[in-house]
Amino acid sequence: TPLPWAASEPQAGFSSANQTWLKVDPAHAERAIDRQPRAPASMVEYTRALLALRSTLPALVSGDSELLDTPESILAFLRRTGGQDVLCAFNLSEEDVEWQPPAAFAGGVIIANEGSASHSSLLTTTFAPRSGCWATKGEA
Helix, strand or coil: CCCCCCCCCHHHHCCCCCCCCCCCCHHHHHHCHHHCCCCCCCHHHHHHHHHHHHHCCHHHHHCEEEECCCCCCEEEEEEEECCEEEEEEEECCCCCEECCCCHHHCCCEEEEECCECCCCEECCCEECCCEEEEEECCCC
16 A cells, blocks of 8 residues: 555555546545644654654665574664664564574664663564664664
């Protein structure tokens, strides 16, 4: 479904055309950008905060990627540039999963997770269901 921008506009603000090749589901109009509060808990503000954080991390902007060997339900990769490494790890399952991040990230710091783009806690080896994080080696 296309991103709904304005709930009361034709095509939910996605397009001004009379007809688009991809229909906007009317049920999504209430989730339009203009209907989400400017509160930190809204998906819009969370996304804005993630994008702002990403822009401060050269490894995420233009770094090289290295896919890591993980259990089937974990997707993890490193982004690297210059002197910066960022671990991006996601549990795609419905259950807790134990996974040992690379040794270089022992004592690493989570800088963003599924609930916050300003998170700051130690990286653990237990990944909650449907969760993810960006982590640094501790220099955050």
